[in-house]
Amino acid sequence: MKNLKRIKRQELKAVKGGGANPPRIIYPKDENGNCSTSPYYYYCPKYDGCMTGEAWDAYCPL
Numbered sequence: 525m526k527n528l529k530r531i532k533r534q535e536l537k538a539v540k541g542g543g544a545n546p547p548r549i550i551y552p553k554d555e556n557g558n559c560s561t562s563p564y565y566y567y568c569p570k571y572d573g574c575m576t577g578e579a580w581d582a583y584c585p586l
Contacts, residue, residue: 546578 550573551564559567559574566580567573575584 546576546582548575548579548583550575 549564550568550571551559551561552573553567554560559565561574563576564574566575566577566584568575568580568584570584
């Protein structure tokens with residue numbers, strides 16, 4: 525089952541352009557100051573908000 529999911533995810537990335545240009549959605553932190561809203565689990569100090577992993581990789585380099 526895991527392999528099937530992985531393949532589907534790769535296909536989805538390919539359809540969206542290979543992850544080269546993910547949407548830069550800045551999602552606010554929750555009331556506890558955490559990034560807990562799916563799929564925005566990655567905090568970006570540059571924008572003071574939460575992002576998806578793909579967006580973080582693209583817009584929040586360390």
